[in-house]
Amino acid sequence: MSVLENKWDRVHRDADYSQVVASDVLIQNRHLLPRTGKAVDLACGLGGNAIELAQASLTTHAWDSSQVALAQLDQHAHDTQLTIKTQQRDIERHPPEAHLFDVVVVSHFLHRPTFPALINSLKSGGVLYYQTFTGIKVNSIGPSNPDYLLAQNELLHLCSGLQILHYREEGRQGNERCGWRNQAMIVAKKP
Numbered sequence: 001m002s003v004l005e006n007k008w009d010r011v012h013r014d015a016d017y018s019q020v021v022a023s024d025v026l027i028q029n030r031h032l033l034p035r036t037g038k039a040v041d042l043a044c045g046l047g048g049n050a051i052e053l054a055q056a057s058l059t060t061h062a063w064d065s066s067q068v069a070l071a072q073l074d075q076h077a078h079d080t081q082l083t084i085k086t087q088q089r090d091i092e093r094h095p096p097e098a099h100l101f102d103v104v105v106v107s108h109f110l111h112r113p114t115f116p117a118l119i120n121s122l123k124s125g126g127v128l129y130y131q132t133f134t135g136i137k138v139n140s141i142g143p144s145n146p147d148y149l150l151a152q153n154e155l156l157h158l159c160s161g162l163q164i165l166h167y168r169e170e171g172r173q174g175n176e177r178c179g180w181r182n183q184a185m186i187v188a189k190k191p
Helices: 003-013 024-028 048-055 067-080 112-120 154-158
Strands: 038-042 059-064 084-088 101-107 122-133 163-169 183-189
Touching (some): 024 048, 024 101, 024 122, 048 059, 048 084, 059 067, 067 084, 112 122, 154 163, 154 183
Parallel strands (some): 038 059, 038 101, 059 084, 101 122
Antiparallel strands (some): 163 183
């Protein structure tokens, strides 16, 4: 097990499962999900997005490097009678294969070299839901390492070959005490 996996196992071991929720990009844009299909929550952690996808009647997969997180998600799925297929997988080393999913959801995970594979994993007409932290912040929430922070409008650039259905990135515009700050989100469809 790598140092990264040990870190995430420790984080998830002490997590309060009652606090697990889907990401804003999925909650706010759930109406854009297809009625049927195969979906994956990548770098799923405790699986808030996977739970939402399974509740939407999609065939749901959840991948993460933390076996501890996946075990908790498996137990929750069993207890709530949801079907979620979990897999321990390092997304950076083993991104999803081509043309596999109708929906790909990623939140709070950024590894730029895998981005083309994420898009390629979508079937024609598939939809990407992506949300993560930006370098333009109004407070210290999120990582400080620039490797894990999007530049202004970078998410639009990374998804340039897709049809943009929804995009939000507020930066420091206007009243910084209001709005949705420190992150960018996109919902985009593969032609």
